[in-house]
Amino acid sequence: MVMRRSPDIAVERLPFAKPFRISGHVFTESPVVVVSLSDGLHIGRGEASGVYYLGDNEETMVAALETVREGLCAGMTRTELQQALPAGGARNAADCALWELDAKREGVPVWKLAGLPEPRPLLTTFTLGADDPGVMAEGARAYAEARALKLKLTGDLDLDIARVRAVRSARPECWIGVDANQGFTADELDPLVAVLVECGIALLEQPLARGREADLDGFKSPIPIAADESALTLADVDGLVGRFQTVNIKLDKCGGLTEAIAIARRARTLGLDVMVGNMVGSSWAMAPAWLLGQLCDVVDLDGPTFLATDRTPGIAYRDGHIECPDAVWGHNSASRSAVAAT
Structure with a gap:
């Protein structure tokens, strides 16, 4: 050897x-x-x-x-x-x-x-950072090829509601999820969710702070709630049942593709939906997450789109989908070219 x-x-x-x-x-x-x-x-x-x-x-x-x-x-x-x-x-x-x-x-x-399944292009969300509602609506329209959007919220209930309504008005045809990034409290869930339902929002990600998961006990949400910060590793997954409907797996959180695959498979056995996300990075970070995405219901892998420049060759985004060419990462055909480049 x-x-x-x-x-x-x-x-x-x-x-x-x-x-x-x-x-x-x-x-x-x-x-x-x-x-x-x-x-x-x-x-x-x-x-x-x-x-x-x-x-x-x-x-x-x-x-x-x-x-x-x-x-x-x-x-x-x-x-x-x-x-x-x-x-x-x-x-x-x-x-x-x-x-x-x-x-x-x-x-x-x-x-x-x-x-894993032989990979295919996957529908991915494209993320809108929290901003003035009009700016976010303009950004939503600028994502002309996007079929799915994810909105970042800040926990300012009135402003966040305005953001959601503005983006939905700008893109009535899109799948939309929102990411609260732990910004809300339990007593704000009812008014927040009511507006999300009104606007046809498909997913609410991490509305409460990590450590406040018990506040979701007994809360019957008409839309799925995804655990992000509340689900760092495989050890967290069993405790999501009854509180969350989806687990957002990120390779940086759980420590790699090995544990990410284990989380996805465990979540499935527990009846949870599976989502793959990212902490922002280049195509070298998205490529293994894209493979995990073959097991997922929701894919949020737009990290390279935020960068001034990406790797070459890099991930391809077409018609709202993400695809990883063989030469980017993880394929044996890239071996000789990778060594030759060093």
């Missing part, structure tokens, strides 16, 4: 095309950590943004990856990585790099190695 070389761990800052606002935060760039693993013949890559609201950033990710550098060099497996690092961006980057490296070494694409 060819031994893996010492991994390359790099921090990159991906500037946004314009500032992006959610509840409590404004982002102008996405710092990411990229892990590249080589056995001398093939290269596997993984990219992670971390989880900003958990303090999981580029510094903590690099520090965590340094603790497993020797193990990765010696041939650490994905299973061993699960035990060596906790969930988070560091494990995600290393896990995805291992998936791609192993797929190239075995001469099969990652989807086949992982036992």
Whole structure:
């Protein structure tokens, strides 16, 4: 067996095309950590943004990856990585790099190695950052090819209601979901949901703060409620039943494609719908999430559209769908070209 070389761990800052606002935060760039693993013949890559609201950033990710550098060099497996690092961006980057490296070494694409369905283009949401209602309506119209939109809310009930109504008026034909980013309290749910129903909103994501899940006990929502911050890892999934109807899986939260697949399969056995989301990143981060998306009911993988520039080659967005060409990530046909480029 060819031994893996010492991994390359790099921090990159991906500037946004314009500032992006959610509840409590404004982002102008996405710092990411990229892990590249080589056995001398093939290269596997993984990219992670971390989880900003958990303090999981580029510094903590690099520090965590340094603790497993020797193990990765010696041939650490994905299973061993699960035990060596906790969930988070560091494990995600290393896990995805291992998936791609192993797929190239075995001469099969990652989807086949992982036992996933053969990938196809997926309908994806395109996200509108929280802004003045008129600006959001204009943004919705600018997404001319989008068939599905996701609106970021801030927890200002009256303003958020105006935002929802403005976007629905601008795009009456679109599937629309809203992401509250933990911005509301339990006593605001009834008036919020009433307007969402009136406007034909299809999904309400994370209305309450993580830790307040019990406030949903007995609340009968006429539209599905998705857990995001309330569902970080596989250990959180069983506790969602009876409170949420959908779980939003993000590879940075759960620590990679390995656990993400386990979450999706566990959610299905519990009768929960499955969604895949992202923390914003380049096509190298979206590609493994796109494979997970083959198991999902809702796909939210528009991260590269916020960047000033993306990877080349990169994810393709056509007619409201996302598709990952073989050359981007995770396919054995890219092995020789990837090595030649180094």
